[in-house]
Amino acid sequence: MTSLDGLSSIFPSQRFVRDAAFQAAFESDGLTAFRAKPLAVVIPETADEVVAAVRWCHENSVPFVARGSGTSLSGGSLPVADGIVIALNRLNRMIELDPSERIAIVEPGVVNQHVSDAAAPHGLYYAPDPSSQSVCTIGGNVAFNSGGAHCLKYGMTSNHVIGCKAVLATGEVVTMGGRSVEAVGPDYTGLFCGSEGLFGIGLEITLRLLPKPERFHTVLVGYQSLLAAGDAVSAVIDSGLLPGALEIMDALAIEAAEAAVACGYPPGAAAVLIVELEGPEEKIEYERRQLNEVLATTGAFAERVAVDEADRLSIWRGRKSAFSAVGRLSPDFLVQDGVVPRKRLGEALVRIEQMSRESGIRVANVFHAGDGNLHPLIMFDGKQQGALERAEELAAKLLRMCIDMGGSITGEHGVGVEKRDFLPEMFDPSTMAMMERLRLAFDPKLVANPGKMFPSTEAPSLGLSGLHPLEKAGVISRE
Amino acid sequence: MSETVAVPENLDALQTLLASESVVLPVGNQTKLPLAVDEHARLVSLRELSGILEYEPSEFTFTAYAGTPVAEVNEVLRERQQYLPFDPMLVKAGATMGGSVAAGLSGPGRFRYGGLRDFLLGIKFLSGDGEVINAGGKVVKNAAGFDIPKFMAGSLGRFGVMVELTFKVFPLPSHRQTIAVQCSSLANAMQRMSDAATSRWELDAIDYRPGTNTVFLRVAGPLEVNQVLVQEISDLWGQDVKPMPDAEAFWQSVVELDWSDSDLSFAAKIPTHPVVLRSLVPWAEQTAGVDLHVSVAGSVAWALCESQHEVDQLDHLLAENSTAGLVVRGDCRQPKIGFWAKQDIASAVKMAMDPTMKFPQL
Ligand SMILES: Cc1cc2nc3c(=O)[nH]c(=O)nc-3n(C[C@H](O)[C@H](O)[C@H](O)COP(=O)(O)OP(=O)(O)OC[C@H]3O[C@@H](n4cnc5c(N)ncnc54)[C@H](O)[C@@H]3O)c2cc1C
Numbered sequence: 077m078t079s080l081d082g083l084s085s086i087f088p089s090q091r092f093v094r095d096a097a098f099q100a101a102f103e104s105d106g107l108t109a110f111r112a113k114p115l116a117v118v119i120p121e122t123a124d125e126v127v128a129a130v131r132w133c134h135e136n137s138v139p140f141v142a143r144g145s146g147t148s149l150s151g152g153s154l155p156v157a158d159g160i161v162i163a164l165n166r167l168n169r170m171i172e173l174d175p176s177e178r179i180a181i182v183e184p185g186v187v188n189q190h191v192s193d194a195a196a197p198h199g200l201y202y203a204p205d206p207s208s209q210s211v212c213t214i215g216g217n218v219a220f221n222s223g224g225a226h227c228l229k230y231g232m233t234s235n236h237v238i239g240c241k242a243v244l245a246t247g248e249v250v251t252m253g254g255r256s257v258e259a260v261g262p263d264y265t266g267l268f269c270g271s272e273g274l275f276g277i278g279l280e281i282t283l284r285l286l287p288k289p290e291r292f293h294t295v296l297v298g299y300q301s302l303l304a305a306g307d308a309v310s311a312v313i314d315s316g317l318l319p320g321a322l323e324i325m326d327a328l329a330i331e332a333a334e335a336a337v338a339c340g341y342p343p344g345a346a347a348v349l350i351v352e353l354e355g356p357e358e359k360i361e362y363e364r365r366q367l368n369e370v371l372a373t374t375g376a377f378a379e380r381v382a383v384d385e386a387d388r389l390s391i392w393r394g395r396k397s398a399f400s401a402v403g404r405l406s407p408d409f410l411v412q413d414g415v416v417p418r419k420r421l422g423e424a425l426v427r428i429e430q431m432s433r434e435s436g437i438r439v440a441n442v443f444h445a446g447d448g449n450l451h452p453l454i455m456f457d458g459k460q461q462g463a464l465e466r467a468e469e470l471a472a473k474l475l476r477m478c479i480d481m482g483g484s485i486t487g488e489h490g491v492g493v494e495k496r497d498f499l500p501e502m503f504d505p506s507t508m509a510m511m512e513r514l515r516l517a518f519d520p521k522l523v524a525n526p527g528k529m530f531p532s533t534e535a536p537s538l539g540l541s542g543l544h545p546l547e548k549a550g551v552i553s554r555e
Numbered sequence: 556m557s558e559t560v561a562v563p564e565n566l567d568a569l570q571t572l573l574a575s576e577s578v579v580l581p582v583g584n585q586t587k588l589p590l591a592v593d594e595h596a597r598l599v600s601l602r603e604l605s606g607i608l609e610y611e612p613s614e615f616t617f618t619a620y621a622g623t624p625v626a627e628v629n630e631v632l633r634e635r636q637q638y639l640p641f642d643p644m645l646v647k648a649g650a651t652m653g654g655s656v657a658a659g660l661s662g663p664g665r666f667r668y669g670g671l672r673d674f675l676l677g678i679k680f681l682s683g684d685g686e687v688i689n690a691g692g693k694v695v696k697n698a699a700g701f702d703i704p705k706f707m708a709g710s711l712g713r714f715g716v717m718v719e720l721t722f723k724v725f726p727l728p729s730h731r732q733t734i735a736v737q738c739s740s741l742a743n744a745m746q747r748m749s750d751a752a753t754s755r756w757e758l759d760a761i762d763y764r765p766g767t768n769t770v771f772l773r774v775a776g777p778l779e780v781n782q783v784l785v786q787e788i789s790d791l792w793g794q795d796v797k798p799m800p801d802a803e804a805f806w807q808s809v810v811e812l813d814w815s816d817s818d819l820s821f822a823a824k825i826p827t828h829p830v831v832l833r834s835l836v837p838w839a840e841q842t843a844g845v846d847l848h849v850s851v852a853g854s855v856a857w858a859l860c861e862s863q864h865e866v867d868q869l870d871h872l873l874a875e876n877s878t879a880g881l882v883v884r885g886d887c888r889q890p891k892i893g894f895w896a897k898q899d900i901a902s903a904v905k906m907a908m909d910p911t912m913k914f915p916q917l
């Protein structure tokens with residue numbers, strides 16, 4: 077067994093943990109079907125300790141997995157059995173928040189929501205809003221280039237990260253980007269975002285903050301068919317509007333949400349569409365008229381406009397609870413995260429329905445319709461022989477459909493362990509080879525989060541089932 | 556070797572050329588000359604690989620050959636009431652899409668929705684060994700694999716020959732309106748830029764011209780909304796606010812880097828923040844043969860210089876401020892000015908992306 081003596085001398089004993097009971101908390105992430113016991117968990121409190129730990133890992137060829145809050149839905153923060161976990165939650169200082177420059181410099185363990193909370197007194201906020209934002213960390217968001225409901229207009233995490241100090245897997249400490257949204261030379265910050273912990277560990281992340289929109293206009297629209305809701309999305313886009321959010325839920329997802337939070341969505345709807353406009357008062361006043369005209373042509377049978385902030389949040393509550401709510405309809409489920417070109421959404425939904433019928437597996441659909449990001453929820457009962465495997469087969473078909481349609485195998489949840497076998501189906505061999513060379517440039521010894529993103533035999537494949545422990549506790553819900 | 560530029564007519568010809576030359580620097584129309592010359596490299600222009608390949612207005616995406624002039628793209632998008640919100644630079648001068656990505660330049664519109672890097676979704680490029688690489692994707696949202704397209708924004712043609720580019724686009728606001736705000740000092744201008752940037756107005760562009768101590772604010776949207784917002788700003792800053800009837804020409808002069816009446820043939824880009832501005836602006840004011848424009852609410856400065864002499868001074872000043880700059884126009888010796896950090900990872904990444912060292916070092 078690997079000797080961890082050198083590593084243990086970096087940390088006081090209470091922050092170098094080999095206790096089995098304590099370690100159990102780190103055995104898996106949001107992809108709960110999968111577990112692995114690390115050799116040890118280290119809990120640094122300073123960036124220097126992280127650097128020392130990574131250097132030790134590099135020198136001793138011991139794999140490490142950086143961990144934020146462990147909410148990854150693709151197994152990104154799953155430990156490596158012969159490696160250590162570097163838990164970053166205690167690196168949670170807000171190093172600087174400059175309202176006049178509209179930037180925040182944070183340590184990786186800072187929770188996403190806390191950035192917006194700290195910026196709020198200055199009328200600012202941090203735009204990327206994954207549904208897990210009350211617990212997930214900025215370090216995890218950067219590693220996964222996380223999204224949320226507002227990506228069409230504002231982009232993903234990488235569009236809001238302007239600089240990053242990081243320790244690479246080689247132990248080199250680098251500074252990428254800076255305090256300006258503009259830069260010269262190749263964009264290393266952009267490359268680091270979305271590298272899924274395979275390049276190194278982010279230590280200080282510079283985020284761009286935006287002024288909070290003055291006014292929201294949120295409309296919930298009911299349709300008699302999923303196709304009609306999909307067509308409505310195209311109509312809104314074609315009208316020249318740029319909504320902050322465009323979300324669809326199908327009947328099964330509505331049923332689940334209704335049972336969970338009694339959100340009061342239009343009864344009998346085969347699909348609901350949520351459209352949200354945001355901006356200065358006068359602009360919203362103008363655009364809402366435009367939106368009304370467009371929606372009037374879409375064959376909707378019900379419409380509810382949020383009358384105030386409480387009402388707006390109640391509309392969103394149904395949407396945001398949808399996934400966890402599906403846990404009420406089925407003991408287990410897999411959540412997928414594919415992307416198709418927006419104009420093929422309708423076709424994709426018809427095919428999903430067909431696949432569901434053929435396989436006899438129920439699928440609920442919730443999606444970021446504005447950017448073609450599907451989140452099908454594949455329901456199964458893990459206690460039944462072969463049910464998980466059948467659900468995974470369906471998930472694989474769905475991902476292949478996304479690739480065939482010219483889309484992507486992940487819009488925001490990352491490749492992780494879960495989808496690593498599909499990466500070579502999306503990218504051709506020469507592109508895969510270049511990505512592998514890049515990985516080796518950052519991590520010649522393959523110690524940083526091995527077994528993730530790239531197909532390998534280092535760890536078994538699997539799927540996600542069931543609720544995250546935090547979801548069960550009602551702390552977060554997923555999107 | 557720089558004088559003769561090879562102009563392959565298709566992908567095959569490009570691949571053949573790449574195989575036959577030992578060192579290659581891809582260029583477009585050489586509108587950013589300091590970035591598009593190299594003593595030891597064969598210059599290969601992508602200008603014949605031109606044209607829009609796919610455009611799906613309802614997808615908010617298009618794919619074009621790297622040699623496509625930005626002007627052509629702008630025009631095609633405009634026909635469908637769409638645009639690239641980051642205001643690509645040097646459009647009239649003849650910039651191509653590929654050159655714009657390689658140089659990583661964004662204009663004043665960058666303020667509202669992000670820069671070129673934020674709208675670039677996918678790139679098909681040739682690596683030095685002639686392999687076709689398809690990085691990123693063609694859909695507006697994609698988190699699969701490493702984000703190589705972002706890395707290529709600003710990579711100055713040193714890692715591959717970009718052949719096709721996929722961008723995200725947005726609906727074009729129906730109207731724009733600009734006002735000029737007279738300021739009393741740099742500090743006053745910086746304060747007003749910051750106030751404007753954090754305001755409820757959601758401005759489209761916030762620029763500053765130190766020479767006249769004027770801040771320029773652009774609103775974009777429906778006419779009646781623009782008018783209300785402009786009125787509110789005028790009420791706030793009173794006499795200091797003046798309408799700008801010829802605003803479009805003004806913004807174009809920023810995008811083309813030709814606002815100065817003097818013959819200032821050198822132009823440099825400098826990413827800035829308040830500390831840098833506080834030393835850069837006074838220097839520009841005191842130095843003959845320099846004209847400075849500050850864009851994107853103080854995040855970038857464009858310095859027009861008369862000669863290499865002022866560029867050298869700027870180089871020195873930036874180095875003192877640990878800031879990097881890039882000379883994009885003028886007959887200059889070295890486009891990289893100021894402080895460019897040296898990191899081991901840069902050479903490892905170069906080796907990974909360009910194992911045969913087909914492209915010059917940065
Ligand atoms: C209920 C629920 C809802 C969700 N909703 C969304 C959503 O709407 N949109 C969305 O995009 N995602 C969503 N997610 C997925 C998840 O929350 C995100 O991927 C999030 O970014 C993970 O953050 P974390 O702190 O939990 O990171 P972890 O899960 O701990 O780690 C994620 C990855 O980041 C790496 N990592 C962590 N910190 C660092 C660091 N400092 N440097 C380098 N690498 C690091 C890890 O090694 C791992 O590979 C949801 C998850 C759940 C459980």
